[in-house]
Amino acid sequence: MTEIKEITTNNAIDQFILYWGDMGGQWGVNRSVAQIHALLFLSTKPLNAEQISETLGIARSNVSNSLKELVSWKLIRRVPIQGERREHFEAETDVWEMAMRIAQGRKEREIDPAAAALNECVAKAETEAGIDPVVLERLRDMQQFMDTTNRWYVQMLGVPKSQLNRLMKMGDKVLSVLKFAGKKMP
Amino acid sequence: MTEIKEITTNNAIDQFILYWGDMGGQWGVNRSVAQIHALLFLSTKPLNAEQISETLGIARSNVSNSLKELVSWKLIRRVPIQGERREHFEAETDVWEMAMRIAQGRKEREIDPAAAALNECVAKAETEAGIDPVVLERLRDMQQFMDTTNRWYVQMLGVPKSQLNRLMKMGDKVLSVLKFAGKKMP
DNA sequence: CTGTTGTTTCTGTATAAACAGAAACAACAG
């Protein structure tokens, strides 16, 4: 495994790590975390912090923190290796499982607090004198939307992967099966 | 409308703007953009850049740029006002429409490029000698997952709001209607 | 108890993003 920080990156694995790295950046995840995840995702055997640090050219401490974060997301797990003192890690390789875990994490860390904040706002608006009814309505719409989305989200997280897969593959065909009125694209 | 940068923020509208502002921060959107969006979302009449700048205590230039970005996301639109020289703006207030626009924007700016990068990686891996078949398989799984998700996403974006709403409200009941085998939560 | 190995927390530095204010630009009225 080469030092992937170098400019010359010609093999697919390194490129994937690089891409995944700054893709993470665009999301809330920082580069180190995303790169480590990518590395473990493509690794055929568990790796320890040392190896990761060397492979990616990331400081040992940084690796340690990033691993902790990835574990908390349940995207990787500690794996005890026979006759080895130090901890090894391997990634969840089932992509559906992965996606579910990420979705779960984002829900807890971002969506739920946002919903709570919104509820607070609506509650305050309701007791507040002199608030324009139109404004109140908009806040309520927003709240309701968030609520619906959230419920849906939770339920989907509970659906087994295989069924979810099938459901998504159906795409908008579900609509015709459910015999909803109206045409596609109004 | 008070200067919402102040610490004392007791009314619901300002609080919403504040929340929305750093909620945006957690997403890819910066605070200014999100705050302006929030302000317009709750405003009962179109506002011009000047008013926004004063209300939020954000530099005129910053407001201008943020407005441009919001327009590009189609979350707000320019509204000509009778007998007024300067441009006014109003927000899309239908929350479903709003969500669709955001989803659309994120797809174009983030998901599509990510998918393209991934395809490149897989292509490279396929021509590459000495790549572990397991690794190749993982990359392909990832690619396929992304593809499925993407297609689904596109199709859902084409579904009229009312139907989407109904669909989401059904939640996991769709599964039983579709008579999928297997139980919920394996 | 002391040396060794591995992990975590802390601290300063570098990097990138957001932002204000200024300058440049455009449209128009008189």
Next chain:
DNA sequence: CTGTTGTTTCTGTTTATACAGAAACAACAG
């Protein structure tokens, strides 16, 4: 043509985040 009003782009500063390296800490072997 010139002054006025509004908009956009540019530039330097501020602020937040990521990060490396050091220090502190823990577990254990001998």
